[in-house]
Amino acid sequence: MINIETSAPELSDKIAALISKQMPFVTAVTLSGLAFDVRDMETRGLDRYFKIRTNWTKRTLKAIRAEKSDYPKCESIVGVRDPIMALNITGGQRTSDSGSVAAPAGNTRKLLNPGRETLGPTKFPNRVLTSKKTYYGNRPFVLKTRSNKQFVAVRTTNKKNPLEILYTLKESVKIDNNWPFVDNAREIVRNNYSEKFKINLEKALR
Numbered sequence: 309m310i311n312i313e314t315s316a317p318e319l320s321d322k323i324a325a326l327i328s329k330q331m332p333f334v335t336a337v338t339l340s341g342l343a344f345d346v347r348d349m350e351t352r353g354l355d356r357y358f359k360i361r362t363n364w365t366k367r368t369l370k371a372i373r374a375e376k377s378d379y380p381k382c383e384s385i386v387g388v389r390d391p392i393m394a395l396n397i398t399g400g401q402r403t404s405d406s407g408s409v410a411a412p413a414g415n416t417r418k419l420l421n422p423g424r425e426t427l428g429p430t431k432f433p434n435r436v437l438t439s440k441k442t443y444y445g446n447r448p449f450v451l452k453t454r455s456n457k458q459f460v461a462v463r464t465t466n467k468k469n470p471l472e473i474l475y476t477l478k479e480s481v482k483i484d485n486n487w488p489f490v491d492n493a494r495e496i497v498r499n500n501y502s503e504k505f506k507i508n509l510e511k512a513l514r
Contacts, residue, residue, distance in 0.1 A: 335376070342504060
């Protein structure tokens with residue numbers, strides 16, 4: 309008869325204590341890694357929801373690391389810096405401090421900025437109206453309809469008509485939730501959490 313004595317219970321307690329001691333670090337690193345996964349994967353997929361015209365669009369997603377000192381309430385954050393892109397997640401009304409929002413028409417980008425098709429400050433309605441630049445040989449102007457709707461328009465010939473609408477001026481513009489960011493983020497976390505946590509725990513124990 310062979311008797312084998314082990315210190316398994318004691319060893320188990322020590323391992324459990326070691327794991328417990330490393331949990332703040334493992335949790336913070338795992339959550340931070342997931343935040344950067346969401347940032348990077350959604351950034352690579354932005355062209356599914358937006359026409360990418362500037363590098364700013366690619367930099368709109370920002371990740372903030374989780375801190376182990378906050379354990380057990382660690383959290384990492386992924387935020388969207390561009391307010392218009394954020395509205396594409398939540399949906400809602402776009403408003404302006406100036407009292408009116410300018411919605412560009414279908415051909416406006418190509419007409420005002422045919423190269424990059426961006427509409428920066430120099431292409432905003434007030435600048436377009438005060439600039440000496442002409443389109444089709446004519447200066448843009450504000451068009452008011454009998455129903456009090458307002459547009460920035462330009463004549464396409466030397467006659468009164470036809471007109472081309474550059475901007476529609478409104479008190480607010482409704483933006484639909486076209487970017488399923490929250491659902492995408494949940495799916496990324498669901499797919500990566502277990503493996504990432506396992507790897508980080510193994511590293512900490514080593």
